[in-house]
Amino acid sequence: MIQRTNWISALKTLPFNELLATTTELSSNWTLRPKSLPQSGLGMLKIKESAFNEKFYLGEFCLSSAWLEVTTPEGLVAEGAAQVMDDRVELAEALALCDAILSAQLPGWEQVSTMVEKGLSLREATRTDRKKMLADTQVDFSLLDDADKGQEHVSN
Amino acid sequence: MLAIDPSWQPEAQQANFRLLLDAMSYPGKYLNLNYVPKDYPIALTILSTLLDAQVSLADPHKLLKDEDWLMLQTKSEHQDNANYILCDASQIPDFTPKLGTLKSPEQSATLILVVDTLGVGELQLKLTGAGIKDHKTLNVTGMNKKWLTMRNEWNCSFPLGVDFILIDKTQIAALPRTTKVEIN
Amino acid sequence: MGYVAIKGGDQAIEGSKQVFDYLRTRNNETATPLDNNIIENQLRLLHSRVLSEGGVYHPRLASLAIKQSQGDTLEAAFALRAFRSTQPRLLETPVHDTSNMRITRRISSAFKDISGGQMLGATTDYHLRLMRMDLLDESPEKFRAITKQWLEKTSIKEIPDTFPKVLDSLRAEGLLPPVEQKTDTQSPFDITREPLIFPVTRSAALATMTRAEQGSLLAIAYSNMRGYGDVHPTVAELRVGYLPVCLPHPITGELCEIGEVEITECEVVAMYEEQNDDNNNSKNNKPTFTLGYGACFGHNEVKAISMAILDRALQKGIKDGPSNPSEDPEFVLLHVDGIDSMGFCTHYKMPHYVTFQSDMDRLRATQENSNARESSL
Numbered sequence: 161m162i163q164r165t166n167w168i169s170a171l172k173t174l175p176f177n178e179l180l181a182t183t184t185e186l187s188s189n190w191t192l193r194p195k196s197l198p199q200s201g202l203g204m205l206k207i208k209e210s211a212f213n214e215k216f217y218l219g220e221f222c223l224s225s226a227w228l229e230v231t232t233p234e235g236l237v238a239e240g241a242a243q244v245m246d247d248r249v250e251l252a253e254a255l256a257l258c259d260a261i262l263s264a265q266l267p268g269w270e271q272v273s274t275m276v277e278k279g280l281s282l283r284e285a286t287r288t289d290r291k292k293m294l295a296d297t298q299v300d301f302s303l304l305d306d307a308d309k310g311q312e313h314v315s316n
Numbered sequence: 317m318l319a320i321d322p323s324w325q326p327e328a329q330q331a332n333f334r335l336l337l338d339a340m341s342y343p344g345k346y347l348n349l350n351y352v353p354k355d356y357p358i359a360l361t362i363l364s365t366l367l368d369a370q371v372s373l374a375d376p377h378k379l380l381k382d383e384d385w386l387m388l389q390t391k392s393e394h395q396d397n398a399n400y401i402l403c404d405a406s407q408i409p410d411f412t413p414k415l416g417t418l419k420s421p422e423q424s425a426t427l428i429l430v431v432d433t434l435g436v437g438e439l440q441l442k443l444t445g446a447g448i449k450d451h452k453t454l455n456v457t458g459m460n461k462k463w464l465t466m467r468n469e470w471n472c473s474f475p476l477g478v479d480f481i482l483i484d485k486t487q488i489a490a491l492p493r494t495t496k497v498e499i500n
Numbered sequence: 501m502g503y504v505a506i507k508g509g510d511q512a513i514e515g516s517k518q519v520f521d522y523l524r525t526r527n528n529e530t531a532t533p534l535d536n537n538i539i540e541n542q543l544r545l546l547h548s549r550v551l552s553e554g555g556v557y558h559p560r561l562a563s564l565a566i567k568q569s570q571g572d573t574l575e576a577a578f579a580l581r582a583f584r585s586t587q588p589r590l591l592e593t594p595v596h597d598t599s600n601m602r603i604t605r606r607i608s609s610a611f612k613d614i615s616g617g618q619m620l621g622a623t624t625d626y627h628l629r630l631m632r633m634d635l636l637d638e639s640p641e642k643f644r645a646i647t648k649q650w651l652e653k654t655s656i657k658e659i660p661d662t663f664p665k666v667l668d669s670l671r672a673e674g675l676l677p678p679v680e681q682k683t684d685t686q687s688p689f690d691i692t693r694e695p696l697i698f699p700v701t702r703s704a705a706l707a708t709m710t711r712a713e714q715g716s717l718l719a720i721a722y723s724n725m726r727g728y729g730d731v732h733p734t735v736a737e738l739r740v741g742y743l744p745v746c747l748p749h750p751i752t753g754e755l756c757e758i759g760e761v762e763i764t765e766c767e768v769v770a771m772y773e774e775q776n777d778d779n780n781n782s783k784n785n786k787p788t789f790t791l792g793y794g795a796c797f798g799h800n801e802v803k804a805i806s807m808a809i810l811d812r813a814l815q816k817g818i819k820d821g822p823s824n825p826s827e828d829p830e831f832v833l834l835h836v837d838g839i840d841s842m843g844f845c846t847h848y849k850m851p852h853y854v855t856f857q858s859d860m861d862r863l864r865a866t867q868e869n870s871n872a873r874e875s876s877l
Contacts, residue, residue, distance in 0.1 A: 165749065169757040184317070194318045196386040196750070197364075201588035202556065205745060206688065207596045209706065210665050210767055211791035211811075213679045215595055216688045216703035218710055219797055221557040221761060223590050227386065227750050228318060241750035245759025247558065253317045259751075290742075293604050295655035297620040301612055369590060389590075 162276050164263060168242055168255055170279030173286075176251055182275060183254045186261065186268040189233055196227035196241075200249040221245055224252035230260045238264030323353035323361040324387070332365040339481065339490035344443040344452040346435050346487045358483055359402060359430050360384055366400060366426070374398035377407055379430060398425060405429040405459040405482070409466045413478050421475035432458025434484045440500040443491070453500075454489060456482065464497055524570050539563040548762070548798025549573055553838050554580025555692075555711040557761045557797050574713070574842040581839055584692075592687075593747060594755070598765055598795070599662060601741035608666050609735040610769055616663035621740060623801075666737040667767050670789070676769075677788045698830050705814055705833055709807045710796045713838030720836065721806035724813050724826035731812050733768035733792065733805075740764045740799050765795040766804035770812045790815070 162170070171179060203223035208215055226249065227241035240260025244252050258272045322328050328351040335347050353361050359379060364387070367373055372393035379402050385392065395401050395411040403409070416424035437457030441464070444451045459482070471477030477493035491497060525531065540547050540563050551562045554577045562580055569575035605621025608614050620626075670676050688703035696704060709717060724731055742760040749756045770790045792815070794807030810832055817827025825831045835841065 164752065165754050165756045167756075169744075169759070172759070187317075192318050194320060194387070195383065197320070197324055197389060198318055199389070199588065199590055201590040202584060203590055203745075203747070204592040204690070204692075205557075205596065205761065206593050207598060207743075207795070209793040209795065210598060210667055210765075211793040212677075212702075214688075214702060216706040216710075217592075217690055217692075218707075218761075218763070218795060219552075219555050219557060220584055220589075220692070221745065221759070222587070223758070225590060225750070226318070239751060243747050243750070243756070243758050245557075245745060245761075247560075250317060257317075287602070290602055290604050291659040292655050293621055294606075294619040294659045295657040296653070297605075297622075298657065298659075299618045299620065301618075368588060 161262075161273070162280065164259070166280070167259060167262060167276055168244055170276045170283060171255055171258055172244055172246065172251070173279045173282040174275060176248070176254075179254050179258075179275065180250065182271055183257045183261075186266075186271065187230070187257060191231040192257070193229045193231070194227070195229050195239065196225070198224075198226040198228075198249045198253055200224040200247055200252070203245075222247040224249045226252040226256040228253070228256050228260065230257065230264075230266065232266060234267075236264065236266060238266055321353055321355065323351045323356060324364055328361070329365045332362060335488065336362070336365065336481065336490070339488050340447075340479070340492050342447050343445065343491055343495040344441075344448065344454040344489055346489050348487050352486055356384075358485060359428060360387070362428060362481065362483055362488065363388055363390075363400070363402065366428075371399040372397070374401045376401065376411060377404040379404060395425075401425050401427045403427055403429050403463075405431040405456075405463060408460055408462045413470065415470055415473070415476040415478065418476070421477075424476065424478055426479050426481065428481045428483060429459065429463065431456050431482050431484050434482060434487045434489055442498045442500055443495050444498075445495040446492075448495070454491075458484075461499060464499060467491075467497065520570075534567050536560055536563040536567075539566050545799060546571075546573070548764075548800050549714055549803075550576045550580060552797040552800055552803065553577035553711055553713055554584070556580055556584040558583070574838050577713075578839050578842070589692075591747070593745060596743060596745065598739075598743060598763070599665060601662070601739060601743050601763070601765070602760070603663055603739055603741040605740040606663060606737070607735070608737050611666060611736075614666050614737070615669065616660060619659075663739075665767070667791070670736065670769070674786065675789055676791065696833060699818070700829060700833065702811075702815070705829060706793070706795075706807075706811065708833045709794070709810060709836065712803075712807075712836035713841065714800065714803050714806075716836045716838070716841065717806045717810065718802055720826050720832055721809045721813075724809055724824070728824040729813050729826050730816070730823075731768075731770045731792070731809050733770050733809050733812065735805065735808075736767045736769045736791075738764075738766045738801060738804065740801070762798055763795055764798065764800050764804040766793070766801070766808045768792040768794075768805070768808040768812060 201223060202220040204220050205218045206215055207218050222245060223243060224246050225243040228239070230238045230240065238260040240256045240258070240263065242252050242255035242259050244255055246252070260266065261269050261272050262276070331350045335349065339345060339347050349358060349361065351361065352358060363373065367388050367390040369389055369391065372391040373388065374393050374395035376395045395413060397414060399414070401413055413425035413427065414423065416422060434456055437455045439456050439459055439461065441454040441456070442451055443454055467478070467480065471493045474493060479493055480491040482489045482491070540559055543566065546566060547559070547562055550566055550573055551557060551559065553573065554562060554565065558580065561583060562576070565576035565579040569579060603619070605619060605623060606616070607618050607620065667676065671679070689701050689707060691704060691707045696708065723729065741763070743763050744757045744760045746755040746757050748754065768791065770792060772787045772789045774787045790812060792808040792810070792812030794804040794811060796803050796807065810826060813826045814829050814832060817829060822828035
C-alpha cells in the first residue's frame with residue numbers, strides 16, 4: 161500500500177470531477193461530521209536561504225484544509241484529514257474523505273487506492289518529463305576539453 | 317459535502333460581529349444572538365467570530381472540550397498572555413490578564429465571561445460613561461463580584477486595561493474599559 | 501474658495517469600464533477569448549512575473565489577472581495582491597530547504613564542473629535574437645507537432661532527483677563565511693503584517709525584494725553592476741525548478757506534500773573580505789567570499805540575479821554605511837514594490853482640483869505682488 165503521506169499529492173493530479181464523483185458515490189449513505197472547520201485561505205511559505213541559512217518568507221500560496229469523521233451504516237468510524245494547495249475547500253473535503261477511506265479501509269477503499277495509483281503514474285510522467293529536460297540539455301564539457309587539447313584547465 | 321452548523325458560516329459570523337460592535341458601542345445593552353447554535357455552547361459561537369489562527373485563547377476554567385479547540389483553530393495560550401480569555405463568571409479570577417502598554421493599549425485581553433442570566437439577578441450594576449446616556453442598570457445572575465473589583469484594578473491605568481463581554485444562553489452585553497461600573 | 505463638488509462622473513466611469521472591455525474584445529469575427537491555459541503556457545514567463553509580483557502562488561488567478569488587465573503587469577499584480585488581502589491566513593509552513601527542488605534548469609558561472617552537472621534547461625540565453633517570422637502563421641497542427649516531436653525523442657541518461665548546492669562545496673573548502681547553526685526560534689519578518697520601519701532585518705529585505713517589481717529591481721541592481729557599487733558578482737548557482745511544499749498531516753503529524761511551487765533561485769559570490777565580529781573588530785580569521793541570495797516565485801532569472809546582487813549590496817551598506825543608492829536599504833526597499841510605486845504614480849491622475857486651485861491662487865498673488873513692487877520702484 162502506498163504511504164499515507166503521498167496520497168494527497170497523488171490524488172490532486174486527477175481531474176477534480178472524477179475525484180468528487182467517486183467520493184460522493186462511496187459516501188452516499190455515510191454520516192460525515194466536521195472535526196475541524198473546513199477552510200480555504202492562504203499558507204505562508206517559509207524557506208531557508210542558502211547563503212547564511214537564514215529563514216525568510218518567500219510568499220503565500222492558496223491552501224484548503226478539512227478534517228472529518230466518517231460513520232458508516234455498519235457502525236464503522238474513521239477519521240480523515242487533508243491540506244492541499246488549492247483554493248477549493250471541496251477538494252480538501254474530498255481528499256480528507258479519501259484519507260479516511262484508505263486509512264481505515266472503509267468499504268470501497270480499493271477504488272480510492274486505484275485512484276492513488278493513477279495519480280502516482282501521472283506524477284511519474286511529470287517527473288520523467290522534467291528529467292528529460294535536464295538530460296537533453298546537460299552540458300558535456302568533455303567535448304569542450306577535446307577541442308582544447310594541450311591547454312591547462314583550472315577545475316574546481 | 318460537509319454539513320456545517322450555520323453558526324460557523326460567514327452570514328452568522330458577520331451578524332455576530334455586528335452584534336458585538338453594537339454591544340461595545342452601547343455598554344450594558346442586552347443583545348439577542350440571531351443564530352443560537354443547536355449543538356454548541358453559545359460561547360463557542362462568539363469565540364468563532366472573534367478568533368482565528370493569528371490570535372490566542374485561554375480557557376482557565378476548562379469550559380471548552382478538545383473538539384471545540386479543533387473547530388476554533390486558534391492558538392492556546394496561558395491566561396496571563398492570551399488575547400482572549402474564556403471565563404466562568406461564577407468563579408473567582410486568579411490571574412492577571414494582558415493589560416496592554418501605553419504605546420499599544422489594544423494589545424490587551426478581551427474577557428468573555430459566561431454568566432447565568434443577563435437582565436435578571438441579585439447583582440445590579442450601575443454603568444456610566446461613553447455610549448451611555450446618564451446611566452444604565454445591568455442585572456446579572458451567576459457573576460462573582462470579585463470580577464468587578466479586579467476589573468477596577470486592571471483598568472485603573474486607562475487606556476491600559478481589559479474589556480468584558482458577558483454572555484448567557486441567548487444574549488450578550490459588553491463592558492468596555494471606558495465604562496465606569498458601580499455595584500448597587 | 502469653496503470645495504468643488506464633483507458630480508456627473510458616474511456615467512463617464514461606467515462608460516470607461518465598458519470601453520476598456522470593448523477594446524479587449526474588439527477584433528475581427530474570428531476573435532476568441534483567451535483561456536487560462538494559453539496564458540499559463542504560452543505566456544509562461546509573463547505569468548511567472550505576475551505570480552511573483554502578486555506575492556501569492558495562485559497560477560489560475562495569475563492568468564485571470566493578466567487577462568482582465570489586458571496584459572498590464574502592474575495592474576495584474578495589483579489584482580492578485582488585492583485578492584490575497586481578502587483571504588484568511590491559515591498557517592505558516594515549516595522551514596523548507598530548497599535543496600529539495602525538482603530541478604528543470606541548473607547552471608553555474610563560477611565553476612565548469614559541478615556535482616550533478618550543468619543543465620541548461622529551457623532558456624533564451626543562447627537564442628539568436630532574430631524574429632521567428634514562421635511563428636506569425638503558426639497553424640494548430642504545427643503547434644501540436646512540436647510537443648509530439650519532443651516527447652518522441654527519448655533520453656537514456658540517468659538524472660538524479662536532487663542536486664547538492666554548489667555553495668556547499670565552497671563552504672567545505674573554507675572559502676565562505678561559516679554558517680552558524682542557528683537555534684533561533686524567532687520568526688522571520690512578515691511584510692504582509694508589519695510595515696517596514698528602518699533598520700529592517702535581512703528577512704524583511706528578502707521578503708520585500710522577492711515580490712518587487714522586476715524592472716525597478718533590475719535598474720537598481722544594474723546601477724550597482726555598472727559601478728555605483730562594489731559587488732562584482734559571480735553566479736555560483738542558478739536553479740529553476742519545483743519546490744515541494746509539505747505540511748504535517750493533521751492526524752499523524754507526518755510531513756505530506758500538498759503541492760509544489762515553481763521557483764528561481766540564485767546565489768552570487770562577491771568580493772572577498774575579512775570577517776569582523778559584531779563590534780566590527782577583525783576576527784583574525786581567513787578572509788572569505790561574500791554572498792548574495794535571490795529567490796522568487798516562477799521562472800524569473802533576471803529577478804533572482806538582481807535580488808542576489810542587491811542582497812549583497814544591502815549587507816555591505818548596512819555594515820559599512822551606504823556609499824551609493826543600491827546599498828541603502830531605505831532607498832532600495834521603499835522604491836521596488838510595483839503596487840506601491842504604480843499606485844503613487846497613478847494617483848496623480850485623480851482630481852487634484854482643490855490643491856491646484858490653491859496653487860493658482862498663490863501664483864496669481866505672487867505675480868500681483870511683484871507687479872505692484874515693480875510699479876512702485
